[in-house]
Amino acid sequence: MSASRAVAALEGQTVRLAQAIGRVFDRKRPKQPNRIFIAGCARSGTTLTRDLMACFDDTYVLGGEAPFPVLIDMKRREANVVVKRTAESHELLSHLPAEIGLIYCVRHPFDVLTSQHPETMHVRRFHVTTGRWEAEYDGLLRLRRAQPRRAIHYLRYEDLIAGPDAAQQAIADAFGLAARLRFSSDPNNPIRRSSLRKWERNEEFRTYLHTLPRSFLDRIEAFCREFGYDLPQAS
Template sequence: MDVVRKSEALLRAATRRPIREIRRLALDLKRLWRHWVKADTARYNKIFIAGCARSGTTLTQRLMGCFEDTFVHRAEAKHTQLDMLDRPEANLVVKRTERGHVHLAKLPSAIGLIYCVRHPFDVLTSSHPQSRAQRRFHVTPERWLAEYDALLRLRKAQPGRAIAYVRYEDMIAQPDAIQERIAQAFKLKPHIRFSEDPSNPIRATSLRKWERNEEFRTYLATLPPAFLARLQEFCDEFGYDVPERANA
């Protein structure tokens, strides 16, 4: 009986040994990865651009290309892309994906954050080539609200986090002032003024189109009161006006 038990114990030990070794290897790799990420974070100044679609994230991405020693990842990506980049530049910039707001609250504290905002009425009445065949306006009220809630979750999860807010309207009116503010926030040095960048698509006509377009105003009038109440909270914080009839 003892022989049987010992044999069974040896068999179990033999079958468990490879698993233990694999687990040990996995733990070693995990420790190595954490050490590499920590060292990599110290090496780079990592910056993540977030914000609702049609709020100026692409414009901000282009602005970041006007700084010295800065690599801007052109494709939209998760913030984890910053850990995968191996570049000679000291500053790395990644712009969020369409679903980036889902994981925004988990953004590592070592990664700097630029958050773009724009008057919600302009966001909600803006079209985009990618979605034009599916719907009239690119950002639905549900998408806008999900983005705003994600920002609130981030601030609740990381109350001490510094966030560099960029208002689209300020970017249009004073691009160089916004560039200087970002430079100070992240210790960057401009190599060209954003206003002098030939690829800079600043257009003042993109502001407050809903005031000049009856179709836009008609659509905005259909937004439910509960949604408008949340929208008002956002506008109060970021200094946007909301016509009284929109809240009626």
């Protein structure tokens, strides 16, 4: 065998050996979980979405709220891990790592702004202030400017309520999940259609909406155009 052929044969053996070693290390290296972060303004269905994510197979859902770095540090045996944002997460949402998937919950702004919460009813009539709504929307816009190629799974609260199983399938397709229980069959998280468009049936809510400044309504209008919401007169 010539020297050149001997060198070529040795190189081939070296490549095959390196590939074999790589396969061994790949088998020993723990597989990274499918990390999913749930974000969106308060009263947009983030809590319901978090709780329903337990309907997927081999999925761990962290109770409560946490910032997204928790997803990176979390050590779980489950293939999928889910965390819901905190009230401050919008401030750093544009820094969400590429390896973390994102479900972004949206809801008609008039429903969000006239929604009540037991933890804040003693402080103010409605849970979400105009400042909070704008801060959340600004956080989303910053994310899209910083990461224009990021895939974002938008989940409209209205679609989740009207067709929970279709919404579940869309999430499954987006993140490669398998359902173990239908959203509509989850006994712990009943779907309530009465939560939709309450402001249309409540004069007090409509009166409040009528006080919103024009500049703020202009921002709402842009949001509604993007996510397919009608924007009737608040009065």
